[in-house]
Amino acid sequence: MSSLRQVRFLLGKDLRIELRKKESLVSMAFFGTLILVMLNIANGIGRQVDAETGAGILWVAIIFSSVLGLGRVFAREKENGCVAALLLSPVTAGEIYLAKTLVNFTLMLLAELVLVPVFYVLFGAQLNAAPLTLLPILLLVNLGFSTTGTLVSAISAGTRRNEVLLPILLFPLILPLTALAVKATSGALAAKPLTALLDQLEPMAAFCVVFTAAGYLLFPFAIRED
Amino acid sequence: MRLRPKNTCRTKRKPKTSVSDQPPFLSISGLRKSYGGREALRGIDLDLQRGEFLCLFGPNGAGKSTLLKIVATLLRPSAGQVNLLDYDLQEHPEQYRAQLGMVSHQSFVYQDLSVLENLEFYAALYGVKQPRERSLELLEQVNLLDCCDMLAANLSRGMQQRLTIARALVNDPTLLLLDEPYTGLDEHAASVLRDQLQLLHSRKRTIIMVTHNLRRGMESATRLGILTRGELVYLEPKKNIDQAGFEKLYFQHLETV
Numbered sequence: 001m002s003s004l005r006q007v008r009f010l011l012g013k014d015l016r017i018e019l020r021k022k023e024s025l026v027s028m029a030f031f032g033t034l035i036l037v038m039l040n041i042a043n044g045i046g047r048q049v050d051a052e053t054g055a056g057i058l059w060v061a062i063i064f065s066s067v068l069g070l071g072r073v074f075a076r077e078k079e080n081g082c083v084a085a086l087l088l089s090p091v092t093a094g095e096i097y098l099a100k101t102l103v104n105f106t107l108m109l110l111a112e113l114v115l116v117p118v119f120y121v122l123f124g125a126q127l128n129a130a131p132l133t134l135l136p137i138l139l140l141v142n143l144g145f146s147t148t149g150t151l152v153s154a155i156s157a158g159t160r161r162n163e164v165l166l167p168i169l170l171f172p173l174i175l176p177l178t179a180l181a182v183k184a185t186s187g188a189l190a191a192k193p194l195t196a197l198l199d200q201l202e203p204m205a206a207f208c209v210v211f212t213a214a215g216y217l218l219f220p221f222a223i224r225e226d
Numbered sequence: 227m228r229l230r231p232k233n234t235c236r237t238k239r240k241p242k243t244s245v246s247d248q249p250p251f252l253s254i255s256g257l258r259k260s261y262g263g264r265e266a267l268r269g270i271d272l273d274l275q276r277g278e279f280l281c282l283f284g285p286n287g288a289g290k291s292t293l294l295k296i297v298a299t300l301l302r303p304s305a306g307q308v309n310l311l312d313y314d315l316q317e318h319p320e321q322y323r324a325q326l327g328m329v330s331h332q333s334f335v336y337q338d339l340s341v342l343e344n345l346e347f348y349a350a351l352y353g354v355k356q357p358r359e360r361s362l363e364l365l366e367q368v369n370l371l372d373c374c375d376m377l378a379a380n381l382s383r384g385m386q387q388r389l390t391i392a393r394a395l396v397n398d399p400t401l402l403l404l405d406e407p408y409t410g411l412d413e414h415a416a417s418v419l420r421d422q423l424q425l426l427h428s429r430k431r432t433i434i435m436v437t438h439n440l441r442r443g444m445e446s447a448t449r450l451g452i453l454t455r456g457e458l459v460y461l462e463p464k465k466n467i468d469q470a471g472f473e474k475l476y477f478q479h480l481e482t483v
Binding site: 021076224 | 295298299300301302320321323324326328330331332333334335336337338339343347348350351352353393
């Protein structure tokens with residue numbers, strides 16, 4: 001059977017559960033909004049933030065809230081041994097990895113549909129860029145975060161302190177991506193054209209390619225009991 | 227001292243691994259598994275023909291579940307080989323796994339999907355031609371058709387176990403692995419399982435069951451095995467020994483462990 005079909009079945013199952021329960025989505029959107037509100041209060045309500053600070057605030061909210069979704073996607077597979085059932089089926093570990101990555105990517109995107117408007121409402125009055133300028137940056141970070149996060153959450157899901165281990169392992173790995181994203185976002189928020197951000201976007205794309213390949217190759221070792 | 231049954235030819239040699247001269251359906255040779263320094267399996271050799279029903283008994287920690295997990299591809303062996311027909315476990319894992327069904331300690335069902343959605347999902351993964359029809363057929367066999375729209379989380383334990391049985395059969399497996407399948411089953415679920423096993427056996431499906439329940443194990447099996455300390459110390463066709471004799475032999479083995 002074709003890999004695409006298998007990925008589609010796995011993705012459809014996860015999204016159906018998520019849309020039914022809305023556990024990850026609600027917690028990601030709520031937690032991210034909470035971070036934005038707290039940072040808005042800490043900054044002083046009504047006080048201006050420059051593009052660099054705004055970019056940092058946006059990515060702190062997105063990255064921290066996205067970790068909640070990552071942990072949940074694999075926790076669900078561990079319940080009742082479903083991950084073993086997947087490994088017993090003719091699905092390859094690579095197909096499971098791609099499906100989980102797409103689930104995480106979709107969840108991040110949906111959470112950002114809430115968080116970016118909230119960010120603009122709270123901080124956007126002083127920022128120049130239209131939200132659409134952020135789109136390529138958001139997509140690249142989502143991809144890099146999802147590919148890396150899926151691998152790390154598969155590793156940490158097998159441990160007792162999953163919720164602690166996941167961010168400890170993940171954040172150092174995505175540090176280069178986050179730093180590039182903050183720089184690119186600050187340029188976008190300062191109304192620079194997309195071509196002026198290529199110095200950040202190109203290494204971000206390279207990060208995504210490298211971590212997708214590494215995740216795909218390493219995932220079979222991360223997901224198995226032995 | 228290793229104990230021997232009456233009426234059987236247990237000597238210092240290993241148990242005869244096959245009852246036929248035909249090429250085996252499932253062939254396990256020299257299988258070893260170590261966890262750190264501890265050997266869970268110490269050189270298992272076993273051949274099964276198509277349609278055989280092997281029931282493996284043994285005390286806790288004997289290596290029964292480890293053996294099943296290796297055959298199911300969930301664990302990698304430290305040494306040795308497992309072949310199903312012409313499919314080498316290492317070389318053709320997907321084709322090999324497409325032939326398998328497993329009932330384990332865990333239900334393998336998603337609590338947030340309905341009964342029918344669970345079966346349809348697994349049927350689709352196995353490439354079943356008509357996943358919905360196959361799922362409904364199985365739900366009827368395990369008496370869950372009326373609950374097909376219920377979330378798995380809302381099923382009683384007995385109903386969940388019947389769903390587990392249906393899930394394991396969704397791909398019509400040619401090799402069925404059962405790890406303590408009767409544990410915690412209510413009488414209804416146990417009779418559903420027994421009926422399904424008899425049906426599969428009559429259709430020449432090969433079955434390996436691991437259990438502590440001697441009565442349940444012996445009522446359907448065609449071969450009996452005892453695994454202790456990672457070694458297959460007894461393996462004979464059921465016809466070679468009566469139930470009382472086997473029970474005596476089994477408890478003697480337990481005492482030595």
